[in-house]
Amino acid sequence: xxxxxxxxxxxxxxxxxxxxxxxxxxxxxxxxxxxxxxxxxxxxxxxxxxxxxxxxxxxxxxxxxxxxxxxxxxxxxxxxxxxxxxxxxxxxxxxxxxxxxxxxxxxxxxxxxxxxxxxxxxxxxxxxxxxxxxxxxxxxxxxxxxxxxxxxxxxxxxxxxxxxxxxxxxxxxxxxxxxxxxxxxxxxxxxxxxxxxxxxxxxxxxxxxxxxxxxxxxxxxxxxxxxxxxxxxxxxxxxxxxxxxxxxxxxxxxxxxxxxxxxxxxxxxxxxxxxxxxxxxxxxxxxxxxxxxxxxxxxxxxxxxxxxxxxxxxxxxxxxxxxxxxxxxxxxxxxxxxxxxxxxxxxxxxxxxxxxxxxxxxxxxxxxxxxxxxx
Amino acid sequence: xxxxxxxxxxxxxxxxxxxxxxxxxxxxxxxxxxxxxxxxxxxxxxxxxxxxxxxxxxxxxxxxxxxxxxxxxxxxxxxxxxxxxxxxxxxx
Numbered sequence: 064x065x066x067x068x069x070x071x072x073x074x075x076x077x078x079x080x081x082x083x084x085x086x087x088x089x090x091x092x093x094x095x096x097x098x099x100x101x102x103x104x105x106x107x108x109x110x111x112x113x114x115x116x117x118x119x120x121x122x123x124x125x126x127x128x129x130x131x132x133x134x135x136x137x138x139x140x141x142x143x144x145x146x147x148x149x150x151x152x153x154x155x156x157x158x159x160x161x162x163x164x165x166x167x168x169x170x171x172x173x174x175x176x177x178x179x180x181x182x183x184x185x186x187x188x189x190x191x192x193x194x195x196x197x198x199x200x201x202x203x204x205x206x207x208x209x210x211x212x213x214x215x216x217x218x219x220x221x222x223x224x225x226x227x228x229x230x231x232x233x234x235x236x237x238x239x240x241x242x243x244x245x246x247x248x249x250x251x252x253x254x255x256x257x258x259x260x261x262x263x264x265x266x267x268x269x270x271x272x273x274x275x276x277x278x279x280x281x282x283x284x285x286x287x288x289x290x291x292x293x294x295x296x297x298x299x300x301x302x303x304x305x306x307x308x309x310x311x312x313x314x315x316x317x318x319x320x321x322x323x324x325x326x327x328x329x330x331x332x333x334x335x336x337x338x339x340x341x342x343x344x345x346x347x348x349x350x351x352x353x354x355x356x357x358x359x360x361x362x363x364x365x366x367x368x369x370x371x372x373x374x375x376x377x378x379x380x381x382x383x384x385x386x387x388x389x390x391x392x393x394x395x396x397x398x399x400x401x402x403x404x405x406x407x408x409x410x411x412x413x414x415x416x417x418x419x420x421x422x423x424x425x426x427x428x429x430x431x432x433x434x435x436x437x438x
Numbered sequence: 439x440x441x442x443x444x445x446x447x448x449x450x451x452x453x454x455x456x457x458x459x460x461x462x463x464x465x466x467x468x469x470x471x472x473x474x475x476x477x478x479x480x481x482x483x484x485x486x487x488x489x490x491x492x493x494x495x496x497x498x499x500x501x502x503x504x505x506x507x508x509x510x511x512x513x514x515x516x517x518x519x520x521x522x523x524x525x526x527x528x529x530x
Contacts, residue, residue, distance in 0.1 A: 101441070101507075104511045104514070105507070105510075108510055108511060109510075154489070154521070155517055155521055156517075179521065179524075180521070180525070181489065181490060181518075181521035181522050181524060181525035181527075182489045182490025182491070182525055182527055183489065183490070184470065184490050184525075184527045185490070185525050185526050185527060188526050188527065189526075204489075207442075207488050207493065208488060208489050210473055210491065210493070211470075211488065211489045211490060211491040214470065214472055214473065214491060259442050259486075259488065259493070262442075262486070262493050262494045263493065284503075285504070285507045286503055286506075286507060314496070314497070314500050315486065315494055315496055315500060316494075317494075321473060321474075321493060321494065322476075323472075323473050323474070323475045323476070324473045324493065327473070414511075414513060414514030414517060415441075415514065423512070423513070
């Protein structure tokens with residue numbers, strides 16, 4: 064366990080924090096966005112903001128796939144689940160996500176057959192074992208899960224399983240980052256790049272952030288020292304007037320990504336012209352759909368989905384939280400009307416959501432104490 | 439579902455070279471290794487698993503580091519492991 068100890072070494076964290084503080088220009092405030100929900104967890108769990116100088120703020124981004132699914136798509140999924148002979152399958156995180164007509168759990172109570180699975184391969188097995196049923200896998204996630212869905216479609220075709228299809232809601236992270244950079248709401252100084260998404264897409268696709276927007280991006284691991292190191296590398300770049308993509312997580316993330324995974328996604332899926340994200344609105348070429356040559360496995364082709372838009376509940380400020388404009392505890396209903404037990408918004412539903420992470424770990428954050436005490 | 443869970447390869451299935459028997463925190467499951475085509479995987483190797491698929495080969499130290507991160511986040515990891523235990527992916 065020496066390696067882990069090394070990463071959790073408090074003395075090392077303090078030394079790194081001191082180097083970070085030394086790099087901050089007096090009078091300047093820095094905002095870095097951690098794109099991935101996993102990093103948000105690390106930050107809140109280990110109270111990393113308490114290690115950072117007051118001039119450095121970490122802003123969490125849209126990297127929670129459950130959180131960004133709009134309510135209309137949940138309704139569409141429930142519509143499919145309620146068709147005759149359908150078994151709907153999905154990851155556990157999706158079960159409590161509210162749509163305009165309630166959640167999957169509510170639909171289950173009304174009689175729909177909705178089953179939690181760990182993997183799309185579990186859904187395929189259900190299809191194999193229930194030839195008289197139409198088994199639909201509700202596919203969600205960024206580039207970390209899209210290859211798995213694509214591989215499962217290829218397997219279904221190879222085995223000739225005709226009663227399996229995918230309701231594809233895969234999204235891609237780069238257009239969301241671009242939308243945030245283009246938004247006037249938030250001025251960022253740099254990014255902590257997502258670790259696991261990058262194992263698939265590699266580091267090259269982030270180039271435009273450094274080149275066109277002049278912002279550093281450091282792909283980082285999930286240990287507390289990884290995140291601090293990424294902040295440090297961002298600050299070094301800024302102090303030297305550089306903006307580049309760096310890979311702090313090279314022990315897992317290959318620079319070129321996983322080429323097989325990218326090829327499999329490209330074989331089965333293509334970019335949609337546009338897709339609605341909760342809180343961010345419509346973003347062009349930001350999501351994937353099943354290609355026409357695999358239409359037999361595309362639930363959107365097989366079922367007539369309503370495709371309606373549903374506005375988020377007025378009290379819910381998930382949109383602002385997802386864009387990094389609000390911290391979770393600044394939302395009007397955080398911790399009162401909206402809790403993990405009775406969530407109003409997706410950020411509190413998903414275990415990867417910023418609100419759930421903060422609710423579970425972060426109640427004593429420096430910012431909140433400061434706010435409460437007016438210091 | 440975005441959590442990468444480390445697992446140790448126990449056996450590559452002879453009749454299904456895209457599947458490996460993997461020990462994930464004491465739970466043995468069939469994991470699809472088809473996305474690591476270029477890697478030469480052997481028993482004892484560690485992989486990072488996302489929803490039943492290995493996405494990267496890692497070393498043992500990184501596996502321990504990843505497991506430490508997962509146990510530190512609590513409920514989300516427990517949910518993922520509970521789902522994995524229920525998983526019925528073909529065993530070859």
